[in-house]
Amino acid sequence: MSETSARLLALLSLLQARRDWPGALLAERLEVSPRTVRRDVDRLRDLGYPVRASKGPDGGYRLDAGADLPPLLFDDDQAIAVAVALQTATTTVTGIEEGALRALATVRQVMPARLRQRVDALQVTTVDRYANRRTTVDSDQLIAIGMAVRAQEVLRFDYASPGATEDEWAPPRKVEPHHLVTWGGRWYLVGWDLDRKDWRTFRVDRMTPKTPTGPRFSTRELPAPDVATYISTRFKGQDQYPCIGEAILQAKASVIAQYADRRAIVEEVTPTSCRLVMSAWSWTGLAATFGMFECDLEFVGPQELKDAATQLAARYQEAVS
Structure with a gap:
């Protein structure tokens, strides 16, 4: 690998590692001059990486999100983690099967031989005690709920009772969404039910989100130190029997x-x-x-x-x- 190419990869790795980098610190880490850093940044931009520069005494560089997804750089541990995650991603989410397989093939193709052998040894088959109750949810549905959680906007949705027809569904629920979680092979939404004035968990596969979402809200404190503790307490004992x-x-x-x-x-x-x-x-x-x-x-x-x-x-x- 040429010295310039190796330096570009090192620069890209540094830019991905933290949000902002002072130009002088980048030059010091790469052991080059600030002028060389500027030229290398221009080369990354030509390759499609949106690197933003700020001027002034505290000026520096930041790798922004762009309109297109440029090539990514992973270290060994990241690459293996991505490969394992892609193999298990389709167990509870539908609509991403083809994308996950193509992404896994793309990641594997650009790996060095030593790393590809390690990934090929990790052929994952997911078998768990909850297989008989595992449900899948649509990826678009998860994204819609996740966006409401992130934006702190009231979520309105129809909630299908088991065995009920569409005509028998209850009125739309209004919830302040707090967290998306998985437990026992299922996706759940943890949120504050505005009508019942209490914390509730909802099966995502029974939810049909409505648009637009409701007004913004201030996040309430869970009745537990964190969401993991809340869920484990909520479902306490349910995983003790087969x-x-x-x-x-x-x-x-x-x-x-x-x-x-x-x-x-x-x-x-x-x-x-x-x-x-x-x-x-x-x-x-x-x-x-x-x-x-x-x-x-x-x-x-x-x-x-x-x-x-x-x-x-x-x-x-x-x-x-």
Whole structure:
């Protein structure tokens, strides 16, 4: 590699590492004159990198975002992290499959042989205990919600109750969105529900965001040190058993919450119905536990829970006949 090319790569790496660089400090780090730094910056601009220069005693350089995405420079650890992330990116987000594969091929193609061998050794297959309840969400939907979180704008959305038709959906929810999180193979939005005046979590795959978004708001403090603590507390105990299922119960959430296991999740669907998520050691035991509540219910899933309920019903029918 020529001395100029190597210096350009070093300059680009430095510009990517921090927001602003004084010209004198860049020259010192590269062991060249300030004039050489100016010439190298012009070369980067010719290659499509939007480098902004500021004048004055404290003048320097900044790598800005441009209209097009120029070639990126990764160190070894960054390149491996990107390759692994691209292989697992499509497990819960739809609409990015082709882009992820093309990006992985592009990154791999420009890697040196020593690094390509390490990446090729990391052929990732995602298998986890939540595979039977994993859901996917649309990338455009995630971006719309993420933009509302970043802009601190009230988010309005339709929220589909499990098993309900579109005509049976509740009025649009109005929420101050706080964080997008993943847990147990699903995407959730953590936000302050303006109608219920409380913190709530919403399954993103059941949300249909509306435009335009609402007014801006000042971020409230979570009832926990951070969002990770809040989520782990919210779903406390749900990952202790291998069988996790949910059902819609035709009873008030406040009533079911009095009798449900402390690890259960109870969420209001309508004033007279609620969603109940529970876990157990076996699917049959879980189905039997749901049946202990004296109200009509509808199993949402997964299929193993529905199959266990069918077997249990046949067993009970045989027992009384």
